[in-house]
Amino acid sequence: MHDEWPASHVGRATAAYVGGTVIGGFCGRVLVRLVAASASWKVAFVVLAGANLVAAALLAIWLPRETRRASPQSRRHGQSLARLLGNRQLIATNAVGFCVLFTQVAMFSYVTFHLSAEPYSLSTAALGWLFVVYLVGAGVMPFAGRWIDARGHRAGLGSGMALGATGALLTLAPWLPAIVAGLALVGTGVFVAQATASSYIGAVTREDRGLAVGLYSTCYYAGGSLGAALPALFWNAGGWTACVLLVMGLQAATVALALRFWHPTRFGVRQVSDTRLTPV
Numbered sequence: 001m002h003d004e005w006p007a008s009h010v011g012r013a014t015a016a017y018v019g020g021t022v023i024g025g026f027c028g029r030v031l032v033r034l035v036a037a038s039a040s041w042k043v044a045f046v047v048l049a050g051a052n053l054v055a056a057a058l059l060a061i062w063l064p065r066e067t068r069r070a071s072p073q074s075r076r077h078g079q080s081l082a083r084l085l086g087n088r089q090l091i092a093t094n095a096v097g098f099c100v101l102f103t104q105v106a107m108f109s110y111v112t113f114h115l116s117a118e119p120y121s122l123s124t125a126a127l128g129w130l131f132v133v134y135l136v137g138a139g140v141m142p143f144a145g146r147w148i149d150a151r152g153h154r155a156g157l158g159s160g161m162a163l164g165a166t167g168a169l170l171t172l173a174p175w176l177p178a179i180v181a182g183l184a185l186v187g188t189g190v191f192v193a194q195a196t197a198s199s200y201i202g203a204v205t206r207e208d209r210g211l212a213v214g215l216y217s218t219c220y221y222a223g224g225s226l227g228a229a230l231p232a233l234f235w236n237a238g239g240w241t242a243c244v245l246l247v248m249g250l251q252a253a254t255v256a257l258a259l260r261f262w263h264p265t266r267f268g269v270r271q272v273s274d275t276r277l278t279p280v
Contacts, residue, residue, distance in 0.1 A: 001202065003209070004066065008149060011156070014199040015145025019138045022191050026134035027051070033128025080208055081215075089204040090212055092261030096157065096197045097216050098223030099254040103164060103247045104190040105227035111171065111183065114240040120176055133184035137191035144192045148199060156196035157258045161251045164189030168244050168251070193254070194220075200262065 005013040028048060035044035084090060108131070115122045115130070122130075148156035167185025170178055198216070205212045234242040 001199070010199050010202060011148030011195070012142070012145035015141040015148065015195040018191055018195040018198065019141035021194075022134050022138040022141065022187075024055075026131050026138070029131040029134075030128045033124055037123070037125040037128070081211065084205070084208060084212055084215060087204060089261055089263070090201065090215070092257050093197055093200050093204065094216050094219035095257055096254055097194070097220035098226075099250050099257070100190055100193045100197060101220050101224035102227035102230075103168075103250055103254075104187070105224045106231045106243060106247050107168065107171070107183065107186050109228055110231050110235055110240065110243045111179070113235065114171075115176075115179070130180065130183060133180060133187050136184045137188040140188050141191060141195065144195055148196050152264055153196050153200045153203065154258055154262055154264060157193050157262075158255055160189040160192030160194075160196060161255045162189070163192065165248050165251045168247050172241060172244055 001010055001013045001017065028051075031051065032041075032044040032048055035047050111130070112127045114120075115127060144156065144160075147159065164186050167182040167187075167189060170182030170185065173179060173182070198213075201212050201216055202209055231243045231246055234246050238245075
């Protein structure tokens with residue numbers, strides 16, 4: 001996206017992409033739960049696989065070709081992993097991505113245990129419809145992209161994490177509508193933070209951006225994997241409250257990372273640093 005869009009619009013382009021992943025996440029979760037409720041979890045995964053194949057075919061047909069080609073220098077250094085690992089801002093961005101997906105998976109996985117128990121006792125299908133709150137994030141993404149472009153990446157991440165922390169706190173209320181509203185804020189905050197971190201990769205890398213995105217994605221999904229497993233310890237120790245406190249602690253750590261290692265960017269100005277922090 002940094003190669004295809006001007007710097008002043010990268011936040012909007014990234015937000016549009018993340019908005020697509022939000023809609024995909026919603027469709028996948030609701031589809032699986034509805035099919036599983038009426039058939040079985042095995043049939044649900046077959047249906048999901050079919051939907052993915054259809055989406056892949058449509059992308060192959062409709063996705064336009066790139067308008068810019070990689071430079072010879074970027075091709076020469078396409079595997080320069082060591083140099084990217086020396087970029088402190090990129091490493092911090094990878095850590096941010098790790099934390100972002102951790103918080104989302106932790107919240108939306110363990111809230112189902114919370115809401116399937118007394119006094120809520122929601123069914124499998126009803127729990128699937130909880131993910132309608134994802135659509136709130138999809139609606140917010142166009143505005144979030146403009147906010148990132150106008151105010152910079154620190155402001156974008158801080159706003160996302162503030163929304164998420166407010167939502168996480170709200171899920172501790174004993175009323176189901178308040179919990180649903182809290183989940184909507186958590187999801188929206190995660191999506192804003194994800195768009196911010198993704199767009200910041202291009203701001204701190206001059207070359208090997210494909211490899212940089214690959215590193216980020218690896219850390220992002222590693223965070224999601226740990227976010228599915230680690231909160232189990234907190235759930236066993238203190239239930240939903242302990243899980244929420246874990247998530248809020250990680251949200252605070254995410255903002256601290258950005259404030260420590262991210263340099264201010266605003267009005268589409270790119271900041272590029274390959275191996276060290278570069279003043280702007």
